[in-house]
Amino acid sequence: LDGCCRVILIDPKDNFIVTFAIHRGMVEGSSDSILPLNNLFEHSGKFMQGKLYNIDTESSTVVIENLDLDHSTPGTFFSLHFDILCLCTGTNLNMFRNTTGLSIHNYFKLTRNQITKSYKIAIVGSGSVGIEFAGEIKQK
Numbered sequence: 001l002d003g004c005c006r007v008i009l010i011d012p013k014d015n016f017i018v019t020f021a022i023h024r025g026m027v028e029g030s031s032d033s034i035l036p037l038n039n040l041f042e043h044s045g046k047f048m049q050g051k052l053y054n055i056d057t058e059s060s061t062v063v064i065e066n067l068d069l070d071h072s073t074p075g076t077f078f079s080l081h082f083d084i085l086c087l088c089t090g091t092n093l094n095m096f097r098n099t100t101g102l103s104i105h106n107y108f109k110l111t112r113n114q115i116t117k118s119y120k121i122a123i124v125g126s127g128s129v130g131i132e133f134a135g136e137i138k139q140k
Contacts, residue, residue, distance in 0.1 A: 005044065006044045006045070006046075007041065007044065007045040007046070008045070008046050008047075008048060008080060008082075009037065009040065009041075009045065009046070009047045009048070010047075010048050010049075010050050010051075010052065010062075010064055010080075011037060011047070011049065011050075012049065012050065012051045012067055013037070013049075014036065014037055014038065014049050015034050015035060015036050015037060015104070016034075016035045016037055017033060017034055017035075017104065018033040018034075018035065019033075020132075021033035022108075023129070023132045023133045023135075023136045024136050025108045026107075026108050026111040026112060026115075026133075026136075027111075027112060027115060027133075027136040027137055027139075028108075028112060028136075029108050029109040029111070029112030029113070030108065031104070031105040031108060034104050034105060037049075048064065048066075048068070049066075049067045049068040050064040050065055050066050050067050050068070050078075051064065051065045051067055052064060052065075052087075053065045053077060055085070055087075059081075060081055060082050060083065060085075061079045061080060061081050061082070062079070062080050062082060062085065063077055063078070063079050064077065064078055064079075064080060065077055066078060115137060121137060123137075
């Protein structure tokens with residue numbers, strides 16, 4: 001839809017984490033699984049770092065709490081008019097809540113350093129996450 005209509009993406013985080021790739025990121029210390037949202041759109045879209053505060057369906061507006069620490073005053077509120085509202089609540093990955101891409105990258109580097117220096121690594125659980133993480137460590 002980029003180019004044919006104006007899309008505004010609003011999210012409290014300034015990045016998107018590709019969850020199925022975080023294991024490799026932690027093992028390699030890379031941030032390839034962290035995608036910045038500020039350059040997601042090329043033409044008619046826009047990313048705004050904020051948190052939904054209120055939806056008014058009668059006036060077709062949303063009230064957003066500004067969370068952009070770099071370009072404006074955080075904690076202020078603003079309204080946006082919409083023709084169509086897509087409310088996408090997503091999932092809850094507590095591991096990286098309220099973090100920026102840089103601090104996640106630092107977490108990946110720290111984890112990689114700990115893995116590199118370790119002689120024995122215990123992975124508790126053989127679900128998909130445990131198996132994937134063990135496989136990434138084994139490859140290194």
